[in-house]
Amino acid sequence: MNKTVNVVIAGLGGQGVIKASDILSEAAFRSGFAVKKSEIHGMSQRGGSVTSDVRFGPQVLSPMVPPGEADFLVVLAPDQVEVNRGQLRAGGVLIAPELIDQATLANRKSFNIALLGALSTRLDISEETWRAAIHACLPEKLHAANEQAFAVGRQAAAKL
């Protein structure tokens, strides 16, 4: 991979946008890439819109994905798709919440990780590294549910 990969993760406060971006940046870091992850905290716990930018590759300068240059847009809330669509570059991939049937998840709170699973099929990061990143970012009692959600997401990616 010789160019920077730009990912924008979007949703509402409390959905796990920041946690998903933590795991993605951890996985990229463990894969040896330069990585930057940037988001706006503050009002995020009060149900408002939240986005987090993750950039990785051989070198990363600005921490923010330039407008209209996201390779991937991962959205956790249906009403946040249109708000953020302008972030995607032409030909960029939208991973929308409809991709995952929440009823198939062992724990519905792992929805963010299921969407990461779908994203993972398009990135140059090994499954083993993803698992290690999930383990590093979540408490042990949540590992099984989130690994299940990640697997659901990987399967659902076939529909992308």
Added chain:
Amino acid sequence: MISTERQLLSGDSAIALGALHGGVALGTGYPGTPSTEILEYLSHIGGKAQWSPNEKVALEVGIGVAYGGARSLVTMKHVGLNVAADPFFSAAHTGVVGALVVVSADDPGMASSQNEQDNRRYAVAAAVPMLEPSDSQEAYDFTLAAIEISERWKIPVLLRVTTRVCHTQAPVQPRAAVPPPQPHFEHDLRGRNLIPSNARPAHRRLRQKLSEMNEWSETTPLNHVISGDKKLGIITSGVCFMHAREAAPDASFLKLGFTHPLPLRKIAEFVRSIERCVVIEEGDPYLADAIRAAGLKIESKPEMFRFGELNVDRVRRILAHDNSPEPTRPPGKPPELCDGCGHHVVFQALHNLDCIVAGDIGCYALGVLPPYSAMGCCVCMGSSIPIGLGLRHVLPPAEAKRVVSVIGDSTFVHSGMTGLAEMIYNPPPTGHVVIILDNSTTAMTGHQEHPGTGRTLDHAGTGKVVYENLGKTLGIEDVRVFPLGKDCAEFQQMLVEALASEKLVLIVARRPCVLAAKNIRDYEKCATCATAQEVLAK
């Protein structure tokens, strides 16, 4: 817990790690986005950190630490430095013995702030050196550099960061820890006592230090040139360096890390070495003004880019002289009061009674938004009580009687207590009603402890300020505690009575924040543990 492994850290965490490795004896501050995580992480990795009631107190404790020969880190958001400005300016005059590093975390674009303010101006005004890191690695390195500079010149140092440095995670390679000095108090009667006869020579000493640091700034690698195309040169600092380097990868750069006092000879040399020189900076034209005042020909951003953060796209526009209107992003969903939040009941009553509400800074500022739209003003920390009094003094009685001041628990401890003293000293003819919205935490910034919770930064038990006792002791005739439930009617009835009494009334409306309630119960259960973190770790 000194790890020198390469790790992924936010700028805030990197500052904390730098402070730990730099031998900081005590970190103090008041929570404020985007600075809050610095002290939380310092405590998490084994450093000593504590919340103060406000930034002025935090800085004064830090000055004491540094007078005692130890190293001190004091953290705050940009507006916090307004509160701490008095000791900040005077500490520059007295100088310090150990190290005093003051972190100002600015919020260009106001992701979570009441104003847009460029605190680089404070370095000039107080005459202290300033460092501006541009990513997490530099946040770590510059914290260590700030400690060195502070000890070398015996002066407070301003470490100025912005939201995108504080809240961006990036790899950090730590170094070996520096051993801390042994604290000891040495009398220096003329140096530490700012009576006018001492302060006059102190000011001259301060200017002498600045002049020496100015020479140093010309040669320090903190300010360095990256050679590139001679047609375009960019002078920049902080996170703007990253945006500009991406927008113009072939340009020459003068990257400034030590931005006060400025290395004007180095800048002049750079400007003369290239055809077109552009200054890229967020906020005020701090660099551009200083460079122009030195008689150098540079370009700077048009006024439209003074507002908000810069990014790669905006830097490209500045470089291309593109002043066309920028595309606006569709508005996202605004935040709102959580379901089950005790503030709902209070704002419903205030709305029903058509009160004129002098509000304050915190989650309850969301009371300004629909459905309540129940706030007349919200200005700065602690302002609700004095502004409410001012309104009461001048409004016609029928209107004055509807004025209520509303303030959160942490904000009250921060700077509400002097407002109560004012209320007792200069009571309005119609009396006044103050409501402390006590949710038992500093909710908006992410549930930090404060003197009213009776727990320290790491959630261990300590002394506790009790507002109702304080109100009575200060001399307020009518002090009421109201445990908030879900029903508004009873609270509203009490508020009607309080307003009609035309007395001075303090209402403590109490209900723990719904997001923090479980943790608070756990901390309380664990009052006998060494630290509450043992429970949290489970």
